[in-house]
Amino acid sequence: MRHRRRHVLALTSILSAATLLAAACGGSGGPESSDGRIELTIGTFGEFGYEGLYAEYERLHPNITITPHKTGQGGPYHEALFTKLGAGSGLDDVMAVEEGHLSDVLAKSSRFHDLADLGPADVKPDRWLDWKYQAGLDKQGKLVGYGTDIGPLAMCYRKDLFQQAGLPTDPQEVKSLFESWDSYFEAGDRFVRESGGTAWFDSAAQLFNAMQNQLQTGFFDRSDTLVVESNPAIKQNWDKVTAAVERGQSAGLVAFSNEWNSGFKSSAFATKTCPSWMLGVIEEQAGPEHAGQWAVTDAFPGGGGNWGGSYLTVPTQSEHPEEAAALAAWLTAPEQQIKAFKAKGVFPSQVQALESPELLAATNDYFGGVKDGELFATQARKVGHAQYKGPGDGKIQENAVAPALQAVEQGASPDEGWRQFVDASAQIAR
Amino acid sequence: MSTELAAATGARQGDEPTGPGPVRSRSTWRDRLGRWDVKYSPYLYVAPFFVIFGIVGLFPLLYTAWVSLFDWDLIDDNPSFIGLENYAALFGDAQFWKTLVNTFSIFLLSSVPQVIMAVLLAALLNTRLRAPTGWRVGILMPYVASLVALGIIFANLFGPNYGLVNGILETVGLDRVDWQADRFASHVAIAIMVNWRWTGYNALIVLAAMQAIPKELHEAAVVDGAGPVRRFFSVTLPLLRPTLIFVVVTSTIGGLQIFTEPKLFDAMPGSNNGGSTNQFQTITLYMYQSAFEREDLGYASAVAWVLFLIIILVALVNFFLTRRIATTGEDRR
Numbered sequence: 001m002r003h004r005r006r007h008v009l010a011l012t013s014i015l016s017a018a019t020l021l022a023a024a025c026g027g028s029g030g031p032e033s034s035d036g037r038i039e040l041t042i043g044t045f046g047e048f049g050y051e052g053l054y055a056e057y058e059r060l061h062p063n064i065t066i067t068p069h070k071t072g073q074g075g076p077y078h079e080a081l082f083t084k085l086g087a088g089s090g091l092d093d094v095m096a097v098e099e100g101h102l103s104d105v106l107a108k109s110s111r112f113h114d115l116a117d118l119g120p121a122d123v124k125p126d127r128w129l130d131w132k133y134q135a136g137l138d139k140q141g142k143l144v145g146y147g148t149d150i151g152p153l154a155m156c157y158r159k160d161l162f163q164q165a166g167l168p169t170d171p172q173e174v175k176s177l178f179e180s181w182d183s184y185f186e187a188g189d190r191f192v193r194e195s196g197g198t199a200w201f202d203s204a205a206q207l208f209n210a211m212q213n214q215l216q217t218g219f220f221d222r223s224d225t226l227v228v229e230s231n232p233a234i235k236q237n238w239d240k241v242t243a244a245v246e247r248g249q250s251a252g253l254v255a256f257s258n259e260w261n262s263g264f265k266s267s268a269f270a271t272k273t274c275p276s277w278m279l280g281v282i283e284e285q286a287g288p289e290h291a292g293q294w295a296v297t298d299a300f301p302g303g304g305g306n307w308g309g310s311y312l313t314v315p316t317q318s319e320h321p322e323e324a325a326a327l328a329a330w331l332t333a334p335e336q337q338i339k340a341f342k343a344k345g346v347f348p349s350q351v352q353a354l355e356s357p358e359l360l361a362a363t364n365d366y367f368g369g370v371k372d373g374e375l376f377a378t379q380a381r382k383v384g385h386a387q388y389k390g391p392g393d394g395k396i397q398e399n400a401v402a403p404a405l406q407a408v409e410q411g412a413s414p415d416e417g418w419r420q421f422v423d424a425s426a427q428i429a430r
Numbered sequence: 431m432s433t434e435l436a437a438a439t440g441a442r443q444g445d446e447p448t449g450p451g452p453v454r455s456r457s458t459w460r461d462r463l464g465r466w467d468v469k470y471s472p473y474l475y476v477a478p479f480f481v482i483f484g485i486v487g488l489f490p491l492l493y494t495a496w497v498s499l500f501d502w503d504l505i506d507d508n509p510s511f512i513g514l515e516n517y518a519a520l521f522g523d524a525q526f527w528k529t530l531v532n533t534f535s536i537f538l539l540s541s542v543p544q545v546i547m548a549v550l551l552a553a554l555l556n557t558r559l560r561a562p563t564g565w566r567v568g569i570l571m572p573y574v575a576s577l578v579a580l581g582i583i584f585a586n587l588f589g590p591n592y593g594l595v596n597g598i599l600e601t602v603g604l605d606r607v608d609w610q611a612d613r614f615a616s617h618v619a620i621a622i623m624v625n626w627r628w629t630g631y632n633a634l635i636v637l638a639a640m641q642a643i644p645k646e647l648h649e650a651a652v653v654d655g656a657g658p659v660r661r662f663f664s665v666t667l668p669l670l671r672p673t674l675i676f677v678v679v680t681s682t683i684g685g686l687q688i689f690t691e692p693k694l695f696d697a698m699p700g701s702n703n704g705g706s707t708n709q710f711q712t713i714t715l716y717m718y719q720s721a722f723e724r725e726d727l728g729y730a731s732a733v734a735w736v737l738f739l740i741i742i743l744v745a746l747v748n749f750f751l752t753r754r755i756a757t758t759g760e761d762r763r
Contacts, residue, residue: 259592402698427726
């Protein structure tokens, strides 16, 4: 590693020396190819809905050529991002970062440009929902990323299963069940009893993470001290969720596993915490035979929440930081995000985009023709604040909380699970 | 060939400055080069392998040992030297011991049945069968299939709620098994995955060795009145010894480094945990988790080196065990 880094260093210094020379001779701002065009690269994962936008940007800016690098899965994409960040080279000019990995990026914010300084002056914080904008700032208030999309949380539920268990089925009437976490778990008890043992939710980790995200602080306080044991609210949430597991409310299906997919088909659970992008997942997994049985309502226990969504960042490695920031600013403008919403359904985080008639008119046939654009725009405004997430916060959710709750679902006692969670999070924070 | 040519031209160039010397001296120069050629060019021919091995094998091996002496973060400009602290931490790490036990459990559950089945399969394939090539290719098929595809399919088959295996168990009237949660059951499931892939491969190697056994020995045994079972244990098995040693050593090396199977077996997509409580996390998986999830390269390097030493130790033990098991009274080699 060290040897390779030294070579890379040598190489980059040669490159930058050449750059300086070229700049001195040509008098231009940065290295350009012979025909004067600047090549910008952009790294994304999954679907951002940007494919059509690149060509449009190139038309508007004849001196720019965009080379997109698209990775299918978020996991390997972010692993590569951090490896290249460490190696000091290899990143694209614009790098997308998912919300779950944002805390780790903010912890290394010195390796990213401050977009408030570098980006176009007309990009103001009020372009975004306040919580989305705030979450993109590091501890010193440096703007590391422009918000792209979000995943506001609502509740999805099975109308037919609710009816069989004697629960209300109308989207307005069910809201009372989803008012608070207590009312949610109470309704769960009733459902499990009436349905003869069908589970109320898919897995405990899905609920706990939503509850955790509603707290004032995350797993760390602002001085990056682990507060898992010192913040009683975390333990209270843990007790509520694990108690529900012990009362048979969880189907114990790990999210996105094969068994979870099968669970949708075999009607293994009645409710699902539902960010905007989950509607597509449910439609795909539950399949046409369950069309019209799933419904979604604009309520979420404990207020609101967000799961998912991304940011565009400009690493200091970039050789054209200003042009890269301009591209990122343009892509995250409301007009473009509405086009991305229409192309791939990614839900915009920009205030103006959330009011656009195109978004408000959108409907979803699989969920009984519900106006899902309007519904999730409402939910997005319910997200109260940006929670401070210390370095490793995302990893704790993924690698400490989820396995420990899975262990409880597999038969460990809530106390054993709690110990495992505390130990694992301490190890990650180390 | 080219070296000989070069040596010849070299000889001609070599004697130019000396001018027309006595014939004797020219022939000794040539003789000497000829001798060097015979003596050293074989080394030159095998050198490319060792040079490449040195770059991609030996260097990383030694460099890993060096890294293991540091507190080395994945993104770290100034790793600090901490001596043997990583190793000290490792030996006090409960998760390490747990993964060590898991690794040995999965290794024994896979390698032992695998070698026994491979020898028995080879014995069956060695009998007179119709279309022998078809059968031989047939048992190699699992080895050809992609490991990742295999892992995904087996993880599906062993799904606790909707898996085929539990479905069959229930139809037969047995209890469902939680292949994910139960430590031993998960080891069995992973071992089955490993055996499915490697048994046929090992059977073919053993079969090749079986066919090299001279017919006369079997005929002599028949004349002496030995039945097929007796012939198998007293003639076939002892003569398979070198091959068995090879098979056992390679399956030890592979078995102690099992990674893909437990990684794909985990219900949580992409997880390196090896189950909710690390119940089927192997050492290699733990090493990977330390390096790329916890970003602790120094610690991961220490794990790598301990694993390396363990493999050497176990391979040696296996070597001596196999020698003993497959020895008749007399030592043939």
